[in-house]
Structure formats: C-alpha cells, structure tokens
Amino acid sequence: MAKIDPYTAELQRRGVECLYHPFYFSVEDVFRKRPxxxxxxxxxxxxxxxxxxxxxxxxxxxxxxxxxxxxxxxxxxxxxxxxxxxxxxxxxxxxxxxxxxxxxxxxxxxxxxxxxxxxxxxxxxxxxxxxxxxxxIEPRDIVTSDAGHPAVAFIGGYRHEPNIDAAKWAAQTLMPSLRKELPGIELLLVGSHMPAEVSALAEKDIVPLGYVPSLDNVFDRVALTIAPLRYGAGLKGKVLESLAAGIPCVMTTVAAEGLDLPKALQPLVVDEPQEIAARVAKLCRDKAEYRRIVDAGKAYVSANYSAxxxxxxxxxxxxxxx
Incomplete structure (x- = not known):
C-alpha cells in the first residue's frame, strides 16, 4: 500500500485512482471502506x-x-x-x-x-x-551505432532465478564458442537487481551493465540479443522487445515457448552452445539474412501484439x- 513515485504520480496524471497509505492500511481496509x-x-x-x-x-x-x-x-x-x-x-x-x-x-x-x-x-x-x-508491444526503429566489433546482449531482471542461471551459462559456457566464431565479440549483461554472482562474471569482453533506463540504449549498440534460458515458464518479454526493436534474438527452446513463431523466425531457436554461436555468427555476417529476420520479427510483433x-x-x- 505504498506510494511509489514516479510511477504512482504518472498513473494519477493519467486519471487512475491510486489507493495507498496513510489513507488505507491494507487491501482489506480498501475493501471494507469501499462505498x-x-x-x-x-x-x-x-x-x-x-x-x-x-x-x-x-x-x-x-x-x-x-x-x-x-x-x-x-x-x-x-x-x-x-x-x-x-x-x-x-x-x-x-x-x-x-x-x-x-x-x-x-x-x-x-x-x-x-x-x-x-x-x-x-x-x-x-x-x-x-x-x-x-x-x-509496438514495433519501433532503432538506429544502431557501428561499434567496430560485434556485440550481443542478454536482458533479464535478476530477481528471477532463470535469468541468473542464463547469464552464468552465457558467460561460462556460451562465450567460449562465441569467441571462436566471432573474435572480438562482446557480451552485455543487462537488467535490474543484478547480484554479485552475475556482476562477478565481468571480463574484458563480458560487460555487466545492470539496470538501464531504456532498453533502446542497449539495442542501439548490439547486433543481436540472446535468450539462453535453460528453464522458465510464460512468455519471454526479452525476446519480444528485441524483435520489436528490429534486433534479432537467438533463443533456446525454453525462451521460444508460447511464442508460436512463424517459419521465417524459427531458425533463431537453437539450444546447444555451438549452434547458438554459429547462428549468431551467421546473422552478423549475412546482411541479407539479418535484414530478412529483422523484417519478419517486426511483422510478427505487429500481427500478434498490437493494442x-x-x-x-x-x-x-x-x-x-x-
């Protein structure tokens, strides 16, 4: 029952009535006082x-x-x-x-x-x-910067254990294969509430960014994102946000569950470290395939997640x- 700005203030600005302490002491108090x-x-x-x-x-x-x-x-x-x-x-x-x-x-x-x-x-x-x-989810255009070296990002809130596991697996198991396929590649670890075990994964080519105010600040510096989840449930917002921004996301079967991806996007779904690295490398090198995936991703988001x-x-x- 807390007032948490700037979020509460923004809801009130939009005409949403917000109920919080000290006017109410609990949810049940709201129910009892409801006229x-x-x-x-x-x-x-x-x-x-x-x-x-x-x-x-x-x-x-x-x-x-x-x-x-x-x-x-x-x-x-x-x-x-x-x-x-x-x-x-x-x-x-x-x-x-x-x-x-x-x-x-x-x-x-x-x-x-x-x-x-x-x-x-x-x-x-x-x-x-x-x-x-x-x-x-609304598709949008992101102007990516040319960093001079390939970069990928893993995005996830780290209060969620599957994301901690995925970040560690990406850094420890996937990155060796990515380094072989794409020398000089950089992995960005993005998300709020990053614990010490994830920030400790930092290396010259592994950058724990933590919380960012806008994912667009990440999307404009990477060629792709990855979603190497080994377990989880539900729909994965990290995948959808990336596709909506025109950034292909290479994902595991767990990360793709429930998305019902069209045939054009199914090549993005791979599970083994070597397969993931090969798929990332192909998209970084094959500009025509990359553009095809970008267009297919935006079309998929527009068709399924419109307001x-x-x-x-x-x-x-x-x-x-x-």
Whole structure:
C-alpha cells in the first residue's frame, strides 16, 4: 500500500485512482471502506490471487475476478528441479502446483500469456476458464551505432532465478564458442537487481551493465540479443522487445515457448552452445539474412501484439458487451 513515485504520480496524471497509505492500511481496509462494490477485480500473480481472491468473493460476491498468472510458477520450479536434479525443489514444485491450481477456482477467468500454458491448464484444470492474452508491444526503429566489433546482449531482471542461471551459462559456457566464431565479440549483461554472482562474471569482453533506463540504449549498440534460458515458464518479454526493436534474438527452446513463431523466425531457436554461436555468427555476417529476420520479427510483433488485438482479448476476458 505504498506510494511509489514516479510511477504512482504518472498513473494519477493519467486519471487512475491510486489507493495507498496513510489513507488505507491494507487491501482489506480498501475493501471494507469501499462505498460502491467493485464490478471487476484484476489480480496479478499467484502471490496476490492466493491472498485476495477469497477475500474479494466475500466482500464483492458479484464482482468478476480476473487472475493473470504472469507465468506458471510450478512449471518453472518443475523445470528447475529437473535441470538441477533437486528432490527438495521437486516437492516445492508439487506443492506450488496444488496451490496455484486451487487459487484458480476462486476466479472467473485465468489469464496466461502463453498458449503452451493454456494447453497445460486445459489438462490439469479443465473446469477453469483460461484465456491467452499477451501484452501490447509496438514495433519501433532503432538506429544502431557501428561499434567496430560485434556485440550481443542478454536482458533479464535478476530477481528471477532463470535469468541468473542464463547469464552464468552465457558467460561460462556460451562465450567460449562465441569467441571462436566471432573474435572480438562482446557480451552485455543487462537488467535490474543484478547480484554479485552475475556482476562477478565481468571480463574484458563480458560487460555487466545492470539496470538501464531504456532498453533502446542497449539495442542501439548490439547486433543481436540472446535468450539462453535453460528453464522458465510464460512468455519471454526479452525476446519480444528485441524483435520489436528490429534486433534479432537467438533463443533456446525454453525462451521460444508460447511464442508460436512463424517459419521465417524459427531458425533463431537453437539450444546447444555451438549452434547458438554459429547462428549468431551467421546473422552478423549475412546482411541479407539479418535484414530478412529483422523484417519478419517486426511483422510478427505487429500481427500478434498490437493494442487493438490485445484490447479485444481483454474485453472478452472482462465479459464486456455480453
């Protein structure tokens, strides 16, 4: 219940009412003091759905409740447990699966960003109304600078464990292959909340940038991005933002999950370090192929993540006009 500027101030400038301390002491305090019942409540992530879905049903029995999972936490944990062969993590994943699925039965509509997760939920919880709704991304033009040497970037928020793993894997396992294919290549590690174990990966050709105010400041100095995720879930914003900016992204199968990439972009999906390095090298050297991927990426983003399309999907989830 905190006022966090500049974000709260910007929302208020746009006409969004923001409720925070000291006017309210908790979410339940908001519910108790609400003079007119809510018609619609949107819950984001399991941490909020688990705490408030039942409470909303109690205070506002007629309200329509939407629950956006962001990603299926239990699926991410299952994959991490498999990769690390960790029995304790497997137990945690199973517990999370029960809790996440349980929270879904309190709501009217569950929103996932990935069609792959919708298919999984159809098998695990067939009685739940699941809608696939990504977010809006607008293609834009980035003027890249000629740095004189090839550069690639990995982008990810480092409070998310799959991104820590991917950054370490990129620096320790992928970079040796990239150095052979493209001597002088530079890897930028980009993202907020960078822990010491990632910043410690710094070398002459590995630059931990950390947080940047705008990704455009990264896109204008790299030829490509990479998304070498070994586990995870949901839709990967790092991939979509890169394609929207006209920067090809070479990604693993995990990073590509749920994107339903067209045939023209499928060559970007490779898993082995040598394959990733070879694909990066080809795109850096073959200007015609590079341009083809850039155009295909922007066309894909325009077709699937436009404001008009996402607005229509959200209206369906909210049951507006029905």
């Amino acid at each position: 007119v019942p809510f018609d619609l409540v949107y819950l984001h992530r399991y941490s909020n759905a688990s705490k408030y879905a039942g409470m909303i049903r109690q205070h506002f029995p007629k309200a329509r409740i939407l629950y956006s999972v962001a990603d299926l936490h239990f699926l991410r944990l299952e994959r991490q447990a498999e990769l690390e062969n960790d029995p304790v993590l497997r137990q945690k994943a199973e517990q999370m699966r029960r809790l996440e699925l349980g929270a879904m039965f309190f709501v009217d509509c569950v929103i996932v960003h990935s069609a792959a997760e919708a298919e999984l939920l159809a098998k695990l919880a067939p009685g739940v109304n699941v809608q696939v709704i990504p977010w809006t 008009q399309r996402i607005d229509g999907l959200l209206k369906q989830a909210c049951a507006l006009g029905t």
